[in-house]
Amino acid sequence: xxxxxxxxxxxxxxxxxxxxxxxxxxxxxxxxxxxxxxxxxxxxxxxxxxxxxxxxxxxxxxxxx
Numbered sequence: 628x629x630x631x632x633x634x635x636x637x638x639x640x641x642x643x644x645x646x647x648x649x650x651x652x653x654x655x656x657x658x659x660x661x662x663x664x665x666x667x668x669x670x671x672x673x674x675x676x677x678x679x680x681x682x683x684x685x686x687x688x689x690x691x692x
Contacts, residue, residue: 637688641677649677649685 642650653671660668677685686692 631690633690634688637685641685641689643689643691649682649689650674651677 640651644650652674655663656668656671683692
């Protein structure tokens with residue numbers, strides 16, 4: 628069987644933590660920032676974790692499963 632290729636877009640967007648969880652960035656932080664509050668922008672800065680419902684799909688894209 629041939630080697631699996633990692634999805635290029637996914638490898639740029641997701642990172643694995645030490646415990647095997649998948650980190651992601653928040654959306655809505657790239658443009659049209661003037662109408663968003665400071666608190667909103669500050670909270671979007673921090674990374675989040677991928678939801679349990681999406682983990683299997685993302686692991687397939689990253690060739691981890």
